[in-house]
Amino acid sequence: MGCLAFILIFLVLYGFTINVGTGIAFLILLILLFGIMISIGTKHEAKQNEKFSVTKAKIEDEFKANEFNASQSIYSCDHTSMLAIDENSKRISFVRTKGVNFIDNNDFVIDTYSYKDLLESHILEDGVSTTKTSRTSQIGGALIGGLLVGGVGALIGGLSGKKKTAEEVKSVKLQIVVNDTKKPVQEISFLKQKVEVKKDNPLYEQALVDATHWHKLISVLIKQADQEDKVMNAQTNIELESGQKQNTYIHADEIRKLHDLFKEGIITEEEFDIQKKKIISE
Template sequence: MIMDFWGWVLLIVIAGVGIAIVQVVVVSNKKKAMEEKLRSLPEFSPTQKIIGNNGEAGLAIDEDRRKVVLINSGPSGVRLKPITYRDILSSEIFVDGETVTKTARGSQLGGALIGGLALGGVGAIIGGLSGKTKSSEKVKRVDLRITVNDTKSPLHDLNFMDVEGKKDGIVYKTAMDQARHWHGLAAVLIKIADNEDERQVNTEPSSSAESSNINSLADELSKLSDLRDKGVLSDEEFVTQKQKLLS
């Protein structure tokens, strides 16, 4: 009877180890497929890249070309979504589904893009995992969410930890270090995009003023020409007044 009991225990242990090995192999194969797919992407040379802990999603950055690639693994295989820095609207770290930190576009143009997504019905999804931080000694998940300017698929979730561990443990600390690093990178890209937006906004008024001045000068020259044609101004007076306008 005792032998039967320990025999079942051994079988359960062996089965558990076998399942764990299979999961490791599956995740490893997913990561290899992502790496191969990324290498085949033209005009993109990643300077930094990360593949999530579960092999479901990844992220790569080409700092020279200012491009970002969102990587996803699904039933149909690996999918790559190239975007620009300006397409990143926000970055958020979740611990067990609760928001730890978040960075979002702050410029007028960036804010309008985020507002457009929320009005499109995505707002509830974006905030769906947000809430009050829970106090606990143990953690099960650490995720990074990137929100992008795409109404069909605005959310890109990257997992860094999906097993229970203590907050003072090496697994949790390593996962948080990775999540903070990539959240920081996203924040830098968002800042760059905001600065570009601000420069664009600041240059528009000067361009409009320049165009207005040109139109005003053309109107004045036209008036002078009419006065000359009507005999109000002589040819000499017309030339004098024209030179004053153009000087």
């Protein structure tokens, strides 16, 4: 397109070097061609938007069928995935196309998770983690530990702890680790370029804004799950301690009664020792 425009402009200028009439003729031709190209481009864009709208409607219908009320959502820059959150039920849905993208194929897969299944969130620049939030509770840590065995663990382990310092990037994506052994890693791209762009480029800046926004949303849910785990663990510990104290009181009372029987001569010392050991071992 750019080369064609350059050639046409050159012809117009060349036409004016011949005479004014030729130059004007070439100029009119140039305007007509540009008009045709704009018209074709507009029609193509309208058709693409129409296809995309069909997929969006199908996704919304699927959400409604599953009683998922998407309060916030975003599509990836390449229209291959979508991320949505239901803030009331604290659920996250990841939607992936089954084809090349949502425009050319309106078949998709939806994975929905409770906020308690969100284990880690990374912002990745060119595949390297720059920002990370993860579950810190014992429950969350155990889940992450279980998922990190094997290839997935090697992948995430390689991403963690590294810092991106380059001033140019090709990709920005959000990577989320979930409690799902079949698909433990979900991703959505916010920037996907063939050529690196500078970090002061509006494309990168907007991608980082979007990635950061969603990372913070998911981080809030992760922290809430962590807090609930801590409360639950504290309650469990209190119940265990209470149960242990109660058992101690019961054992002491039984041993006291047994000792009274021994003192009264109802049982022998040997029988007392045997029964005492049984009570203590319970």
